[in-house]
Amino acid sequence: MSRVRAALTPYALIFPGGVWLAIFFVVPTVVMLSLSLQSGNVADGFVFTWNWQSYVDGLTNYHDQIIRSLAYGLAATLIQIVIGFPVAYWIAFKGGRHKSVYLFLLLLPFLVSFVLRTISWQFLLSDNGMLLGPLKDLGLLPHDFRVLATPYAVIGGLAYNFLPFMVLPMYVALERIDPRVLEAANDLYANKFQTFIRVVFPLSLPGVFAGVLMTFVPATSDYVNASVLGGTNTTMIGNVIQNQYLVTQDYPTASALSFTLMALLLIGIFAYAKALGTEDVLEVAAR
Amino acid sequence: MRLFRGRWLQLYTWLVIAWLIVPIAVMILFGFNDTKGRYNTTFQGFTLKWYGKLFEIGDLTTALVNSLLIAVLTMLIAGVLGSLIGLALGRYRFRGSGTMNIVMFAAISCAEIVMGASLLSLFVTLAVPLGFWTIVISHVMFSISFVAITVRARVMTLDASLEEAARDLGAGTWTTFRLVTLPMIFPGVMAGSMLAFALSIDDFVITNFNSGGTVTFPLWIWGSTRVGIPPQVNVMGTLIFAAGLLIALGNALMARRRR
Numbered sequence: 001m002s003r004v005r006a007a008l009t010p011y012a013l014i015f016p017g018g019v020w021l022a023i024f025f026v027v028p029t030v031v032m033l034s035l036s037l038q039s040g041n042v043a044d045g046f047v048f049t050w051n052w053q054s055y056v057d058g059l060t061n062y063h064d065q066i067i068r069s070l071a072y073g074l075a076a077t078l079i080q081i082v083i084g085f086p087v088a089y090w091i092a093f094k095g096g097r098h099k100s101v102y103l104f105l106l107l108l109p110f111l112v113s114f115v116l117r118t119i120s121w122q123f124l125l126s127d128n129g130m131l132l133g134p135l136k137d138l139g140l141l142p143h144d145f146r147v148l149a150t151p152y153a154v155i156g157g158l159a160y161n162f163l164p165f166m167v168l169p170m171y172v173a174l175e176r177i178d179p180r181v182l183e184a185a186n187d188l189y190a191n192k193f194q195t196f197i198r199v200v201f202p203l204s205l206p207g208v209f210a211g212v213l214m215t216f217v218p219a220t221s222d223y224v225n226a227s228v229l230g231g232t233n234t235t236m237i238g239n240v241i242q243n244q245y246l247v248t249q250d251y252p253t254a255s256a257l258s259f260t261l262m263a264l265l266l267i268g269i270f271a272y273a274k275a276l277g278t279e280d281v282l283e284v285a286a287r
Numbered sequence: 288m289r290l291f292r293g294r295w296l297q298l299y300t301w302l303v304i305a306w307l308i309v310p311i312a313v314m315i316l317f318g319f320n321d322t323k324g325r326y327n328t329t330f331q332g333f334t335l336k337w338y339g340k341l342f343e344i345g346d347l348t349t350a351l352v353n354s355l356l357i358a359v360l361t362m363l364i365a366g367v368l369g370s371l372i373g374l375a376l377g378r379y380r381f382r383g384s385g386t387m388n389i390v391m392f393a394a395i396s397c398a399e400i401v402m403g404a405s406l407l408s409l410f411v412t413l414a415v416p417l418g419f420w421t422i423v424i425s426h427v428m429f430s431i432s433f434v435a436i437t438v439r440a441r442v443m444t445l446d447a448s449l450e451e452a453a454r455d456l457g458a459g460t461w462t463t464f465r466l467v468t469l470p471m472i473f474p475g476v477m478a479g480s481m482l483a484f485a486l487s488i489d490d491f492v493i494t495n496f497n498s499g500g501t502v503t504f505p506l507w508i509w510g511s512t513r514v515g516i517p518p519q520v521n522v523m524g525t526l527i528f529a530a531g532l533l534i535a536l537g538n539a540l541m542a543r544r545r546r
Contacts, residue, residue, distance in 0.1 A: 013375035014387055017368035017431050024428040025394050028405035035408045087303050090296040105304045111531035112311050115491050115505045116524050119512060120310030213396060221398035238400050245404055251411060258404040265398055
């Protein structure tokens with residue numbers, strides 16, 4: 001009796017949370033797929049009709065936004081690697097006793113609401129604001145110069161908002177490197193540059209991988225930065241999905257676009273894992 | 288290698304940290320701005336008056352209260368459900384644990400907008416009225432996995448033989464759990480629940496999809512971007528920031544003392 005009970009214990013433990021995730025995470029994905037194949041309108045209701053037209057319409061009308069989102073997401077991710085890697089490297093190898101202080105400082109932005117942080121940038125970068133105003137008054141910048149409503153502002157905002165998600169996994173991977181491995185490289189006559197290229201960098205790749213996973217997905221699917229910092233020419237697919245769901249309420253098109261975005265991100269993640277030679281995506285990501 | 292000389296990298300690290308902190312500093316500063324008009328855009332002198340008039344905008348106060356209530360409910364519900372999953376995954380080997388891990392990984396790495404959109408699809412299809420409770424449902428949904436992995440990490444570092452010892456000494460299942468297991472995993476449960484609170488109070492995207500007419504703090508700010516953000520928002524942001532800072536520092540101090 002007690003053995004049966006012991007075998008059932010883990011199932012009893014995961015039951016309530018598992019049911020919650022099944023009903024409100026797994027099932028909705030299926031419902032969204034079904035909704036994307038329905039036709040109709042808000043007033044008369046929707047019927048399932050294998051209506052693939054939503055996908056055709058979505059892709060023909062919004063391929064610009066989809067490509068732009070992928071490009072912005074990629075650009076922001078690359079900028080984060082370039083900006084973040086030296087920081088992770090320095091904290092991991094030179095941070096000394098104060099490592100946790102530096103990590104804490106990197107995480108400070110998360111104590112302020114994401115929307116509020118982005119609005120703070122909008123305020124800082126505004127055409128005659130705190131940063132550009134004085135430069136324009138001094139004649140260092142032309143009067144019609146602007147950062148807001150350009151792709152630079154949106155990509156910069158994306159890179160800013162998700163940077164800690166990139167630095168932390170890279171730090172964890174770098175911090176884990178055994179100093180004796182570096183000594184061994186030195187003993188075998190590798191100079192510092194060779195040590196970095198052939199030892200440190202390859203060992204940091206799992207961290208970079210996890211970082212890319214944690215930043216590319218939210219950056220590509222974001223619509224807050226494009227709304228607050230961007231203009232009409234920087235609309236991303238997230239803006240379209242949000243607008244279709246919440247304003248025009250064209251649910252089939254909206255869910256078709258949302259499903260397309262999900263599929264693209266999944267394909268991207270797996271292709272990336274393959275290219276990197278990672279056997280098991282889950283295993284790396286779980287670390 | 289010259290490029291990686293310590294000093295330059297240290298300076299660089301501080302510059303990046305400064306970049307991360309600049310918008311927060313601006314937010315805090317403009318909570319002290321003695322602005323005359325309705326636009327809080329140029330600094331016109333130091334004042335504490337907005338701290339006194341913190342709750343003068345009724346809708347904003349309601350939004351903040353909603354956010355706090357939802358965060359507390361999320362913390363409690365996701366804290367319990369997530370901890371149970373974390374305990375099961377960290378302690379037992381069982382069929383289906385792989386599926387659970389994959390679902391959690393998917394929930395953590397899924398784009399927020401896709402999660403928000405699919406949950407809204409479900410609510411629309413079933414004609415569930417949107418509002419306070421659909422927000423709570425969505426926040427618990429995306430927080431559970433984060434709590435579970437936090438607790439799982441804690442459980443895996445613990446020695447299962449302590450629980451066996453308790454049972455050998457005649458403690459029943461419930462007594463063992465209450466007196467041995469729970470105290471051991473409690474730091475993990477606390478950390479996971481606090482993470483759930485933080486994720487909930489800051490969430491915008493998923494809330495935006497499933498809120499109906501209910502307004503939370505981030506949604507209120509989002510709604511007033513076009514007309515200008517009143518200084519009260521800066522003050523509330525500053526107070527939330529300060530509370531988070533105090534909790535984090537208190538945690539760090541306690542961890543140091545324990546060592």
